[in-house]
Amino acid sequence: MKKVSFRNSDMAWDISTLILTPPNFDEAKQYPTVISVHPFGSCKEQTSSATYGKALAEAGYVVIAFDASFQGESGGEPRFVEDPTQRVEDVSRVIDYAVTLPYVDAEKIAGIGVCGGGGYVLNAALTEKRIKAVVGITPVNIGRLFREGFSMYNPIGALEGMAAQRTAEARGGERLVNELLPASLAEAKDNGMTERDVYEATEYYKTPRGQQPGGATRMLFSHAQKTLAWDAFSFAETLMTQPVMAVIGQKVGAFGAYRDGMEIYGRAVASKDRQLVELEDWSHYDLYDKSEPVGLAMAQIVPFFKEHVG
Template identity: 60%
Template sequence: MSVNDIRTVSYKNLGWDTAADIYLPPDFDETRQYPAIVSTHPIGSCKEQTAGNVYGAALAQEGFVVIAFDASFQGASGGSPRFIEDPSIRVSDIRFAIDYLVTLPYVDESRIGAIGVCGGGGYTIHAAMTDHRIKAVTSITGVNFGRLIREGFSNFDPVGALEAMGKQRTAEAKGAPRNFINYLPASVDEGRKNGVTDIDVLEATDYYKSDRGQKPNGATSGLFSFNSAAMGWDAFLHAEVLLTQPLMVVIGDKPGAFGAYRDGWEIYGRAASKDKHIVVAEGWSHYDLYDKPEPVALALKSVVPFFKEHL
């Protein structure tokens, strides 16, 4: 079998179903047991994008069973209302993916790892702290969504943003239409016309709003009134005590407003892991690490042997 052998599956979450793709290794044999990896997509993304078609596919080629799932309320997964980005539920999604993996006869439940991209990297780190079924964890240009929403996503006025979110949620509870915000401009040109200069916003737009990375379920949208759940959340809380598994952090050295560079160095410093590594992709940015062949290959050069050693 080739790396393109993908099984689309569905399994129970809290009160809805999760949609996921399982990437299988070459020459897959149902009678064998394989190490497995949960791959978590970025905020506003979906399982068919970087977490699945780039890192999931590459790790499957190296002999791992990889599950890439759509977050609850997003993509092809269930849950209502749509486009909720609640960090606690996103972390719970990772636990449910592990629950599903351990039921598969071809997965070795003692050899499960986790990888996440962007916001998915932050969620993966937090999940590893509270679910030690995860034996090794990798963050690819990981972002602490709690910090980001308290800072840039609230225009550095988190209390003012919370007031607005509360008013909007009250209005919606009384029957007003949902306020779905798009995190990105419609195009790079539109962003520049509106004065956007930040590398992360412009490169995110290039990835998500063009043929380069665009997928039907990569909505880049969020339900504004429910974003308050992220304000008091910290991806790295208690990392000094609870994050003891082997850790690999991959970041680019071109920092942008989403903060992966600073978050990467922070969690590398704070993690209790005795076996921890940071890989800095020199000359590359946050979104280069999503799909550009050279920086992705640079990341995988470290990530693949890391998982092979620990799983």
């Protein structure tokens, strides 16, 4: 694994990546390559590389995990912006970089993403036809989640709050960066924040299990307006022509990955091969790094990618 930053000619900042390579890697050969997209509030050092990137590299793939623009070690100002359009564009820019690497087979590129990253990579595949197959691991449609749970089912109120905050910042006020999770499991318990996804997210992101410096779990409130008008699965019935797989756990939580995985599977009617993998005894955050559910997922993902990208 090596860390590489790049900037294409049409970019204003660098994208930071981790490139994972198979055993006995030979730079003179070409390999099928997987672009790995991290969750909302996460970074490349977490599940996108440490879990799925590692497993896919061991299975024979070059894997490029990267930090989203405005997040982690990638550039872009202001920091902690969650912009779905930019997140999807980042996927294409990483592919732009990948196809310049001599060991990447440009005709055998796949995408994988976890949580919000699953929603982003699925959306990218709608228009980015260099992606030949795509997998969403417990995928979340961030637009749907913002319109519902994240706005307390009051999207107009959230938009009005964002508008007021952006005006205040434009006039010199302090930026409002929202922390998305309790600071610790103890704080979560003390404040009654024990809903499955919230509590398990805290266990992953706020303990040594998954905690990383770049995984900020923060969001710049004033710049999140466009998220509420975005939908990961728009036009999926027509544009999702590639093979697509959604992997979901049947232990349902508030972030809605079970629902979203079912939705993209149901809507991807133009796909050449659509597959839904349901894991009965596992939850959203179990699929981030726990060996048994990840192993069950990989047992489906590797043959899927092998069939479609080699």
